[in-house]
Amino acid sequence: MLEVPESRADRGGRTIRLAVAIVPAVSGKPAGDPVVFMEGGPGGDAFGSIPFLVASGVNHDRDLIVMAQRGTLHSQPALLCPEIDRFTAEAVGLRYDAPSTGRRLVRAARECRDRLAADGTDLDAYNTTENAADFADLRRALGIGRWNVYGYSYGTELALTYLRLHPEGIRSVAIDSVVPPDIVSLPWTWDSAREGIGAVLAACAAQPVCGRRFPDLPETLTEQTRRLEAHPLRLTAQPPSGGDPVEVVLDGGALVNLLVANAVKAVDVPAALDELARGNPERFARAQAAGARTAVGETAHGLTQSVACSEWVPGYTRRDLLEAGREAFPGWPDRVLAQAPQLPFEDRVCRAWDVADRTDVQRVATVSDVPTLVLSGTFDAKSGAAWGPYAARTLSRSTTVRIPGIGHWVVPQSPCAQRVLASFLADPTAPDTACAAGLAPKPFTITPEPESA
Structure with missing residues (x-):
């Protein structure tokens, strides 16, 4: 030690x-x-x-x-936050970008912050x-x-x-x-998402067999993001690790974040998008269900939030984040683009986390x-x-x-x-x-x- x-x-x-x-x-x-x-x-x-x-x-x-x-x-x-771990496990059955989901996340973060601060931790x-x-x-x-x-x-x-x-x-x-x-900032996440997802779709187009079998994948992704955001799917799916099936929600935000997180293997993404477009969401549903098995007490959300809220979030507005999303993915729903990939509702979480702005030194x-x-x-x-x-x-x-x-x-x-x-x-x-x-x-x-x- x-x-x-x-x-x-x-x-x-x-x-x-x-x-x-x-x-x-x-x-x-x-x-x-x-x-x-x-x-x-x-x-x-x-x-x-x-x-x-x-x-x-x-x-x-x-x-x-x-x-x-x-x-x-x-x-x-x-600085573990079982409150946030429990929220993450429950969130697989919630609309990814619904205001009510954001309120639950902020409540979990505030409970963790208050508990850590009460123990004397200088966040x-x-x-x-x-x-x-x-x-x-x-x-x-x-x-x-x-x-x-x-x-x-x-x-x-x-x-x-x-x-x-x-x-x-x-x-x-x-x-x-x-x-x-x-x-690094919240708007920065959209640029990385565009590059990484775009590279997967372009690589399929460059392989003759894949390109012929799955043409127009960028358009398919946009269509499915818009469709799921307008009409979310509520399904029961078995987590890849096994266990009882769980209820999941697939909306546009969930779809995008599964792609960013590589929850569906890159080699399977074209097939998974094609299946989704043809009414078979199983690959994405199972990937979403994996979140229900989130381990409690492994990720130190206290460090996550103290770094993100002091170094990544300050200095940018919600409008900046939305504009970065629109530039990266034109035609996608604003409700999806208003949340940074992997860090939804982070500006609100940071108001609850309440640490000093350190961007001038970082x-x-x-x-x-x-x-x-x-x-x-x-x-x-x-x-x-x-x-x-x-x-x-x-x-x-x-x-x-x-x-x-x-x-x-x-x-x-x-x-x-x-x-x-x-x-x-x-x-x-x-x-x-x-x-x-x-x-x-x-x-x-x-x-x-x-x-x-």
């Missing part, structure tokens, strides 16, 4: 404890500079990612250091600046002269912030599925000459692939690699990305990226054409 101040601005204030795991290198002669991992989320369980990191070979030649970020599972305190202290300082303290506590940083999703924002504020001791940085600190691009590997998947609808090169523009010794046909968190899904990361760690100034040149998305699932009437 690493003990750090809860707030470094409050000298003499309380301390918190962060769990640390060190996974030994597989190699009998490991390199002296370990890899430290930064989990996504914000609020994800870093220890839960260890099996994926090990399976990807991240600890092959170097020790792997994993720390539970402040407020997350295994840290003390853990303003759970931010990316303090998070980065924790990792700087960890390196010093372990007596490590130099190490390599690897982060994905929110962990890339954290890694870039850490590189900007605490560059000493960093040999190299690898960022996977990039969230640039200077640009919305800053990182300028560095530390060797950096920038990995993106072309099917990523959470943090679009274009944001990798965007972040790299101020990283003078960066190598940017796009992996076709891969979604969010590239390395565990791509053997090529694993080889590139290993090569980068061996020589950050000259990684071997050749395997990416010949890659193409996998063939899509092709279902039989319906018989003519």
Whole structure:
């Protein structure tokens, strides 16, 4: 356990404890500079990612250091919100973007916030600046002269912030599925959704068999989003993990968020949209039902909301979000576009969460000459692939690699990305990226054409 101040601005204030795991290198002669991992989320369980990191070979030649970020599972305190977990499980049977659903979410967030604050937690202290300082303290506590940083999703924002504020001791940085600190916001989510979803549909059109079998997929998606928003489907579906069937609602907002979350595998999306258009919503209904099995007490929503509400939400209006949605998906219903993908009603949640605006210190691009590997998947609808090169523009010794046909968190899904990361760690100034040149998305699932009437 690493003990750090809860707030470094409050000298003499309380301390918190962060769990640390060190996974030994597989190699009998490991390199002296370990890899430290930064989990996504914000609020994800870093220890839960260890099996994926090990399976990807991240600890092959170097020790792997994993720390539970402040407020997350295994840290003390853990800012868990069972109130929000219970809402998430219930929400599969609610209209995604109905005002009544938003009120229930805000109520759950307020209950969690009030409970955490009553326990003495300083929610303003759970931010990316303090998070980065924790990792700087960890390196010093372990007596490590130099190490390599690897982060994905929110962990890339954290890694870039850490590189900007605490560059000493960093040999190299690898960022996977990039969230640039200077640009992330609620309107930004629509740009990423457009790029990721659009890439899936375009890849189908580029494969002759898929393109012939499923023509005009963008139009199909628009039509189905509009249809479901006007006339939601109320269904019973069995979660993919098994168990009793649950009642679900499929409206336009739910459809879009299932696509952004990759709840239906990308290779199945064209077939699933075609089936939906022909009156068979089973694939999407089962994906929606999966939310009913949301684990209580794994995601640290306290860190999620403290970061989002202080760093992502301020400075933009509801109109800004709606206009970004209209630009990304012309013709879609405003009611769908008024909610940020994966973060519905977040502006209202943030009014209840009530933390200070930190955008002036966090919305800053990182300028560095530390060797950096920038990995993106072309099917990523959470943090679009274009944001990798965007972040790299101020990283003078960066190598940017796009992996076709891969979604969010590239390395565990791509053997090529694993080889590139290993090569980068061996020589950050000259990684071997050749395997990416010949890659193409996998063939899509092709279902039989319906018989003519």
